[in-house]
Amino acid sequence: MKHPPAVLANDLVRLRRSTAADARSVFDATSSDAVTHFMEWSRHTDVSETEGFFSGCAARWDSGDEFHWVIEPANERAIAGCIALRVRGSTADFGYFLLPMFWGKGLALAATSLIVGWAKRQPNIFRICATTDTENTRSIATLGRSGLAHEGTLRMATIRPNISTTPRDTAVFGLCRDDF
DSSP states (O other): OOOOOSEEEOSSEEEEEOOGGGHHHHHHHHTOHHHHTTOSSOOOSSHHHHHHHHHTHHHHHHHTSOEEEEEEETTSOOOOEEEEEEEETTEEEEEEEEOGGGTTSSHHHHHHHHHHHHHHTOTTOOEEEEEEETTOHHHHHHHHHTTOEEEEEEEEEEOOTTTOSSOEEEEEEEEEGGGO
């Protein structure tokens, strides 16, 4: 499979391939209750947890397991959040987060649109999808506006450890090649 570009950009955001040096800046997000509330991973309590994840980003990129970018506003070099893409067979799935100070500015939609646009141009990708908690209204709106259709709800499908140890309902969004 063709690897995506290290940089994707539009008028609002620049997605830049993550490096280990980004971990300290991203820790503000990974340690935030607001940011991690709906995530499938536990809030980081020490920067070493974020550094551990980021230290493996290059190997995951090179192997094709996961492509991880930091999200930067187009007009500044601040890290607003992160977005990751995973390709398994003919399916690409992605997830993202933003720091609260960047919410409501169109950056999430701009970033997801770049990922969806790149994936749609790949001949081996036939399905693009993302999931979110059914109560995550901001992500539900963003995924819909990025061109993915709400395909349904998986009942009690995902543990979101920052909310509960009981699995929660998950909204599934997708787009198939027939709809590109």
